[in-house]
Amino acid sequence: MALLTAVGPDSEASPDALAHVRLWDAYAGAIYRYCFRRIADAALAEDLTSIVFLEAWRRRRDVSLAPEASLPWLYGVATNVLRNQRRSQRRYQAALARLPRPLEEPDFADGLTDRLDDEQQMRLILDQLRMLSRLEQEVLSLCVWEGLTPRAAATALAVPEATVRTRLHRAREHLRTLGESGADAIPARQPDATQGDLP
Amino acid sequence: MSIDLLDPPAPTMPERELTRRRAHLLREIEHAPTRRPHEAPGGGGPSALFRRKVPLGGVGRRAALGVVVAALIAVLAVVVPQRFGRSQMTLVDQAIAAIGSGPTIHVVLDEGPGVQLVDLRTGKTRLLQSGAEVWSDPKLGTVWVSTLDGKRTQRFVVPASQNAPVFPVFAWWRTLVTGYRAQLQSGAYHLVGTGQIAGQPVDWIDSKPVTTGASGKEVTEIAISRATYKPLYWRERINGTIKPGSGVRLINIETLPRQPALFAHPTLPFGPGLAGFAGSGVATTLRDARAAMNPDPVVPPAQIASLRRTWVGLPNYLTPPYNSYKDQISGVALYYGHLDQYGDPAYQGSYISITEFPHRNAVVTFNGVSLFRQDAAIITNHLYHIATMKTQGLYVIIQAGSHAEALAAARALAHQRG
Numbered sequence: 357m358a359l360l361t362a363v364g365p366d367s368e369a370s371p372d373a374l375a376h377v378r379l380w381d382a383y384a385g386a387i388y389r390y391c392f393r394r395i396a397d398a399a400l401a402e403d404l405t406s407i408v409f410l411e412a413w414r415r416r417r418d419v420s421l422a423p424e425a426s427l428p429w430l431y432g433v434a435t436n437v438l439r440n441q442r443r444s445q446r447r448y449q450a451a452l453a454r455l456p457r458p459l460e461e462p463d464f465a466d467g468l469t470d471r472l473d474d475e476q477q478m479r480l481i482l483d484q485l486r487m488l489s490r491l492e493q494e495v496l497s498l499c500v501w502e503g504l505t506p507r508a509a510a511t512a513l514a515v516p517e518a519t520v521r522t523r524l525h526r527a528r529e530h531l532r533t534l535g536e537s538g539a540d541a542i543p544a545r546q547p548d549a550t551q552g553d554l555p
Numbered sequence: 556m557s558i559d560l561l562d563p564p565a566p567t568m569p570e571r572e573l574t575r576r577r578a579h580l581l582r583e584i585e586h587a588p589t590r591r592p593h594e595a596p597g598g599g600g601p602s603a604l605f606r607r608k609v610p611l612g613g614v615g616r617r618a619a620l621g622v623v624v625a626a627l628i629a630v631l632a633v634v635v636p637q638r639f640g641r642s643q644m645t646l647v648d649q650a651i652a653a654i655g656s657g658p659t660i661h662v663v664l665d666e667g668p669g670v671q672l673v674d675l676r677t678g679k680t681r682l683l684q685s686g687a688e689v690w691s692d693p694k695l696g697t698v699w700v701s702t703l704d705g706k707r708t709q710r711f712v713v714p715a716s717q718n719a720p721v722f723p724v725f726a727w728w729r730t731l732v733t734g735y736r737a738q739l740q741s742g743a744y745h746l747v748g749t750g751q752i753a754g755q756p757v758d759w760i761d762s763k764p765v766t767t768g769a770s771g772k773e774v775t776e777i778a779i780s781r782a783t784y785k786p787l788y789w790r791e792r793i794n795g796t797i798k799p800g801s802g803v804r805l806i807n808i809e810t811l812p813r814q815p816a817l818f819a820h821p822t823l824p825f826g827p828g829l830a831g832f833a834g835s836g837v838a839t840t841l842r843d844a845r846a847a848m849n850p851d852p853v854v855p856p857a858q859i860a861s862l863r864r865t866w867v868g869l870p871n872y873l874t875p876p877y878n879s880y881k882d883q884i885s886g887v888a889l890y891y892g893h894l895d896q897y898g899d900p901a902y903q904g905s906y907i908s909i910t911e912f913p914h915r916n917a918v919v920t921f922n923g924v925s926l927f928r929q930d931a932a933i934i935t936n937h938l939y940h941i942a943t944m945k946t947q948g949l950y951v952i953i954q955a956g957s958h959a960e961a962l963a964a965a966r967a968l969a970h971q972r973g
Contacts, residue, residue, distance in 0.1 A: 384568065384577070401568075410584070
């Protein structure tokens with residue numbers, strides 16, 4: 357740690373806690389986007405993002421990760437939180453109740469319109485994807501929307517890599533029936549290998 | 556509304572919400588109950604945050620707890636005397652012997668993943684391990700080396716006369732670097748329990764409580780490896796509660812023969828009390844900066860992340876000796892955000908400060924951050940949001956009001972051509 361940055365609020369935290377908020381700094385944006393795309397509700401996605409990192413803290417001793425593997429693992433925690441949304445919210449109800457009120461209310465004039473547009477568009481997309489199984493939806497969102505490799509997605513979903521590839525193929529087949537948004541538009545190549553890959 | 560199944564909306568969480576929830580997360584996870592000395596740092600099972608509201612089987616649990624406590628007492632009653640009586644050397648004797656008797660103490664710390672590397676071309680991010688290595692000799696001074704991702708990022712040598720003013724911020728300094736052996740020899744520590752650190756069995760030793768007017772009773776706790784008798788972990792407890800952020804993980808601690816060459820050529824860092832390197836300096840114009848710099852400065856757009864460029868100046872960096880503004884360093888400082896009542900950068904709230912140097916030495920010598928990668932931002936979030944990068948032959952330091960603003964500035968610089 358550089359001397360100049362050795363003092364301040366974060367430096368009062370324990371090393372473990374500090375490492376965990378660094379994960380927040382690095383990946384909260386990605387996890388928020390993933391949650392939003394799975395539920396089409398921006399406010400709820402914010403709460404779920406908080407829950408994902410609280411749950412990740414609770415489970416931090418269950419895994420031993422290289423830093424590069426943290427993001428796929430967080431996607432995995434997020435997937436479980438999304439699968440058990442109500443239970444997760446119940447579990448962390450008290451913690452979320454302690455979230456302090458903002459000091460000043462933001463000006464929603466512009467942001468609110470964008471947010472509502474995004475939510476509406478996302479709801480339409482999710483409606484279209486209901487024909488897919490839950491795992492197919494998860495594989496599609498991780499590999500296509502979030503750009504994870506099948507290997508990283510397999511880590512996130514705790515399934516074999518071959519299963520991810522199979523489900524991705526099936527999702528493509530299913531989407532083919534949706535016409536112009538079908539298989540041709542889904543990249544046949546592997547997703548961007550630079551994002552969320554394992555070391 | 557036309558929709559693209561493969562390109563869904565990608566909203567970002569508002570910055571203020573990110574900040575608010577980050578602070579909430581830190582507060583919640585720091586609410587974990589105080590660990591006892593026999594528990595490993597960060598371990599100890601679920602925190603109060605995650606406990607069930609209704610205890611399971613009140614009477615049964617109490618009974619089980621009683622049995623466990625009795626068993627622990629019995630084990631300690633047998634094991635502790637054995638550890639002290641096994642040989643003529645006590646645990647403290649072993650700890651003193653383990654670090655040797657040389658005049659120079661050498662300490663290596665692992666500070667964990669604390670800095671983020673962002674590839675500005677691909678967007679890929681990676682957390683970098685940070686650490687420190689220190690040699691301290693009461694007669695020669697201190698050599699401090701910071702590392703990031705296994706590479707040296709900072710090295711300075713402080714004469715013995717300057718040790719006290721330079722390092723007071725590090726509480727572990729007093730008990731591990733300058734006073735560890737003396738305090739062990741004086742009987743300041745006693746065995747309080749056993750535990751594990753990173754899977755290694757340890758004995759915890761506590762210092763005698765020191766009462767201070769400001770904070771109460773302070774106790775230093777050190778985990779001593781049962782295999783090597785060297786410290787593996789250090790932390791402070793104040794009034795019975797572990798002081799947040801006090802923990803330090805030790806890779807090695809040893810004493811060495813005196814090596815005067817190691818301490819030659821003192822290079823002083825900024826004093827820790829100095830609030831950053833980016834104070835406002837002498838105003839200039841982009842035209843003058845271009846005329847003075849070689850290569851030319853990289854000037855990003857007049858607006859970054861909704862902040863407008865409001866000030867251009869010369870870099871206001873300290874030059875040798877470190878407490879004077881003897882010479883002006885070549886470069887340019889660009890400021891985006893509010894100015895204060897005097898028309899100088901306010902460096903508060905939302906802001907971006909970009910400082911560009913044509914020579915690496917200017918940055919390396921006088922800043923705490925000194926790792927530069929081509930078209931990649933290295934961002935710290937400790938107290939200030941600071942990013943370093945190298946672009947178009949210039950070494951750049953960005954300081955900003957938030958992580959997102961620092962990143963936006965780095966991206967703007969990386970994409971600026973010519």
